């Protein structure tokens with residue numbers, strides 16, 4: 001009997017992982033990649049699975065959610081993790097890779113897989129099902145128009161995101177709850193003295209930034225200006241802009257006086273465990289965000305669940321369109337994976353590729369679906385993108401805040417995170433016991 005077949009569009013982190021998973025399930029795959037004929041503004045190499053920016057895949061520790069996600073993927077037989085582990089370079093508690101070695105290894109594995117046919121071609125319209133579309137955050141042109149026509153919806157286009165930190169990691173002796181003009185206590189406020197404000201602005205304007213991609217249209221850039229660019233316009237710009245101290249009569253700064261400036265944090269998830277820094281969309285490099293935003297009173301030890309980013313980022317309104325298996329509600333057999341679904345980050349993209357690949361393969365083979373619940377990191381991402389019901393849907397890195405919380409959770413954060421990881425890995429081990437997810 002002929003093997004079932006499927007197409008995967010885009011051979012990045014998500015597409016390669018999806019193709020490998022489909023192949024492992026015995027599905028024949030046509031993997032379409034537009035390189036080397038055409039590159040996005042961020043892709044430079046001709047190899048597959050290219051890391052467009054940092055060579056770090058972030059923490060490799062189990063008390064960190066991205067460390068947990070990596071370990072789940074290892075246990076699930078992920079190609080990206082196998083190649084990352086084989087090409088790792090020293091990076092403390094993080095997993096960083098030899099960028100070229102990593103991409104070359106994935107490329108070789110894909111090219112030598114007898115179930116995968118690599119087709120160097122740009123895809124310009126949504127293909128017939130079964131298909132997984134994994135063309136990444138820089139998807140554009142005819143394909144983007146075709147996706148928009150199918151969904152009857154425009155894709156989000158520019159991502160100018162402020163950092164998100166955990167409530168747990170804030171110093172609540174310095175952070176005060178209040179809303180401007182006595183409208184409740186929804187916001188967290190970090191009051192600053194004049195000295196603190198000017199030291200902060202000086203550090204901000206001289207901090208190192210990442211290269212900008214996709215902001216050729218300056219009018220768009222103007223509409224979502226990074227906080228560091230705003231600060232360069234004048235010493236007072238932030239104090240009259242996002243850091244204005246008005247309407248917060250009861251606040252005092254560390255010198256006991258009225259604050260000179262105030263940084264506000266807004267709740268970012270229903271559980272109230274995550275907060276974003278209001279008006280702080282930024283293009284600073286990630287370590288610089290930790291250093292400079294760590295100067296804000298109360299944020300000295302802030303744990304960043306998502307760093308601020310500025311890049312063109314096409315992603316679906318996934319809660320409206322995708323199921324928790326990454327399948328389009330509107331059209332059976334059409335799946336999406338990777339950053340285009342609203343997951344954020346290399347490993348998160350690979351994780352969604354794995355999950356979409358597994359779900360499509362099981363569907364093609366007439367097998368029951370597998371639900372990775374919110375107890376697992378891989379499941380929490382899928383549930384986040386398909387079920388988010390807050391204000392504006394934004395791409396999200398994996399974090400413990402979107403996973404199912406523990407009953408009787410210990411107060412100690414590290415203990416709590418380790419227990420969540422232990423529970424997640426037990427779930428994964430049960431699912432993979434005797435290879436049951438593959439049958």
Ligand SMILES: Cc1cc2nc3c(=O)[nH]c(=O)nc-3n(C[C@H](O)[C@H](O)[C@H](O)COP(=O)(O)OP(=O)(O)OC[C@H]3O[C@@H](n4cnc5c(N)ncnc54)[C@H](O)[C@@H]3O)c2cc1C
Nearest residue numbers: 010012013014034053054122123135136338339345346349
């Ligand atoms: C500028 C920038 C910097 C980033 N930096 C980081 C970082 O440092 N760390 C981090 O964790 N994440 C980073 N990200 C976010 C994200 O993790 C990466 O973009 C990640 O590569 C997404 O994986 P993906 O598989 O969804 O897409 P990609 O890895 O972008 O893969 C998409 C693939 O599809 C191909 N393709 C696109 N359109 C077509 C088409 N029509 N037909 C055929 N092929 C097509 C592309 O050539 C590409 O190979 C960054 C994103 C951007 C844009």
